[in-house]
Amino acid sequence: MATAISPLAPASFPDMPVIDGVTFSTAAAGIRYKNRTDVLLVALAKGTTAAGVFTRSKCPSAPVDWCRKALQGGKARGLVVNSGNANAFTGKTGAQAVKLTAEIAARALGCRPGEIVLASTGVIGEPLDATKFEGVLDDCARRASAGSWSEPAKAIMTTDTYPKGACAKATIDGVEVNIAGIAKGAGMIAPDMATMLSFVFTDAPIAADVLQALLARGVKTSFNAITVDSDTSTSDTLMLFATGQAAKRGCPTIESASDRRLAGFRKALDALLLDLAHQVVKDGEGARHFVTVRVEGAVSAASAKRIAKSIADSPLVKTAVAGEDANWGRVVAAVGKAGEPADRDRLAISFGPHRVAVKGARDPSYDEAQVSAYMKGQDIEIGVDLGLGRGAFTVWTCDLTKEYVEINGDYRS
Amino acid sequence: MATAISPLAPASFPDMPVIDGVTFSTAAAGIRYKNRTDVLLVALAKGTTAAGVFTRSKCPSAPVDWCRKALQGGKARGLVVNSGNANAFTGKTGAQAVKLTAEIAARALGCRPGEIVLASTGVIGEPLDATKFEGVLDDCARRASAGSWSEPAKAIMTTDTYPKGACAKATIDGVEVNIAGIAKGAGMIAPDMATMLSFVFTDAPIAADVLQALLARGVKTSFNAITVDSDTSTSDTLMLFATGQAAKRGCPTIESASDRRLAGFRKALDALLLDLAHQVVKDGEGARHFVTVRVEGAVSAASAKRIAKSIADSPLVKTAVAGEDANWGRVVAAVGKAGEPADRDRLAISFGPHRVAVKGARDPSYDEAQVSAYMKGQDIEIGVDLGLGRGAFTVWTCDLTKEYVEINGDYRS
DSSP: OOOSOOTTSOSSOOOOOOOTTEEEEEEOOOSSOSSSOOEEEEEEOTTOEEEEEEOOOSSOOHHHHHHHHHGGGOBOSEEEEEEEEEEESOHHHHHHHHHHHHHHHHHHHTSOGGGEEEEEEEEESSOOOGGGGTTHHHHHHHHOBSOOTHHHHHHTOSSOSSOEEEEEEEEETTEEEEEEEEEEOOOEETTEEOOOEEEEEEOSOBOHHHHHHHHHHHHHTTGGGEESSSOOOSOOEEEEEEOOGGGGGTOOOBOOTTOGGGHHHHHHHHHHHHHHHHHHHTTSTTOOOEEEEEEEEESSHHHHHHHHHHHHTOHHHHHHHHTTOOOHHHHHHHHHHTOSOOOGGGOEEEETTEEEEETTEEOTTOOHHHHHHHHTSSEEEEEEEOSSSSEEEEEEEEOOOHHHHHHHHOOOO | OOOSOOTTSOSSOOOOOOOTTEEEEEEOOOSSOSSSOOEEEEEEOTTOEEEEEEOOOSSOOHHHHHHHHHGGGOBOSEEEEEEEEEEESOHHHHHHHHHHHHHHHHHHHTSOGGGEEEEEEEEESSOOOGGGGTTHHHHHHHHOBSOOTHHHHHHTOSSOSSOEEEEEEEEETTEEEEEEEEEEOOOEETTEEOOOEEEEEEOSOBOHHHHHHHHHHHHHTTGGGEESSSOOOSOOEEEEEEOOGGGGGTOOOBOOTTOGGGHHHHHHHHHHHHHHHHHHHTTSTTOOOEEEEEEEEESSHHHHHHHHHHHHTOHHHHHHHHTTOOOHHHHHHHHHHTOSOOOGGGOEEEETTEEEEETTEEOTTOOHHHHHHHHTSSEEEEEEEOSSSSEEEEEEEEOOOHHHHHHHHOOOO
16 A cells, blocks of 8 residues: 655645634544544534535445434534544444444533534445444543644545645635635545545634535535546535634624625635645545646536546546656547537647647647656646537546556455 | 456457358558558458447547448448558548548449448547558458458457457358457557457348347447446447348348347347457456446346446446455445435345345355455456346446556656
């Protein structure tokens, strides 16, 4: 298993602010890993609103089932995340483990189990022994503080090679509010499957249905626009919590998604979600290149997205990028197989600033040496113009390397 | 580039029959490869009926465009196939090259250009210099004979590691007829893209629209049910030619697809198409395991096919098979991401005879040692029972190995 830090990793973990109303602590519950923290407890102030978006998998994990119910109330007092076991495809025992975990956490935090949300990441199909949280979570609750965000970011890692965090400031009606988020990557560790998890916290006073609207819109062009290997997890979870503590500083409570005072916050949140999503891709297993696939000129944005995904998920395009090879023939094939409206003879393709194909044939002015030099860079942009309409969409992915196969093939010898 | 013969290759090339009315020869036109044949000319007797199915790519190659038109007449007198250049995404010059090739072949065979069908495989985006066929095809026409089928099978290879052929006999109204087919694999060679090509010949007298009906049905569960890496080519081509020469032996001409006398022929043809399709998968780049994905209990056959494809195309499932790891958690995830009706708690999964999961959780009686032993075999069967309905479908694929990435990543150092 590759444990070296991804060459695409940010230089350092950001210096993230305290979110008034949010305290946390981590512990080593010994779910699966040795000598590392594997459980995170986040305590949320009374009145914290919450929203979430989850995997579209038809086989979701037990924690996903739980959160969908728990968030119907739009409130949360505590978040428990464990790594090492996804508690997915664990049948009735999985649901029981989730319930027990929520009960232990609720006791520790002095709230109702229904106010606890949960996420798990790690092995699929292994029963999760929630009794291991007995005592551990009580101790976490006692130790909970507004400490360094790198600790919770580390506790939720599986095959991630670095902790992922991002923060932002925004003003609502002139009052400054903070946003802080952490995430873990969609890394896969043979023979188990990890998960994309992300949790975002703010002290802004925002109603739950507004948070939900913000997330639903925000993920479209961030988390839902990235792909490492096209394999949707059973447990993907993104939750947003608003403690409302900024009200003490005179911040008005936002009750409507169309409230104009939300504009700055929405912008800051969207940027933060995109930052975290990019960090996930940059930690894709075996990733050596960060790839931006920008499709324009499609008949619609939905069509552009399907074509961009078709390119970003193409093993041939991804291996070509790994080989630093400007193989636009494979991009053509990926456009063609997407099944979306495309006119071969109007198609233009570029790598970064270099247009390699135009009007359904090689660009006469295409200089192979220049493009080859460009492909040696770490950030590769593949541009496709279908020349049909105004539909555009951008997807981010990474290359497909031998290391990916190694990590996930778990070659036994 | 891996050139060793695939470990999944058949022991030997089959001993294939002469097809009355079919003669052929090959030559080295120097399109791209050195010291090997790269062009095939097949001469077809007067009255030969023809049908074809082609790539669904929205960016098809110039030869595919040509064949779709040429086959409208339902007749063919000659087939020209070249390897080394796919003549795909070559704009107007591509269409001109196809026209010139057909004219040269028509002159050589004494027929109309519209009676010539063509296929090309190799580089995408490179103009094909059809003038190289001048003289070469005339010479081929002179040398054409009913020789060994391994020669045409070799001439159309690109990254294939072995020639692919299959044959069958059937009786129509008591008269024995022969079927012979060749194919090349969907191998990819960086930085170029190859193609799946297959050509089938019979001496049975069968009307073109009947041939078309036979093919359209036959590919559904053969060529359209295999996947190496989910990357549909720009040039996939399967054509069926019937010389009708068996009429001399008293074989009746079949004018209707519903003619009961066709039953034996259809069965033999379907078996031959499946044989060739399997040979293509077994030569998938880097393939070390042949994988059968059998999905049953789905709400419909179409739903079963989408789920089977989702499993067969999952990089995580494919790398797990490469690692000889019975990672059913990844099968669950692949079922979940297919977007088709699935009830996690009714799902059962098996590897070969070993059921590993049932009712949405690990099978209590599952013996890891037994399953691990099974996974070391070369033929792996993944069985999924959704427990919802009667829809079933089987897809065949190969594993995803480091060699695949090596072959297609063309690592430059």
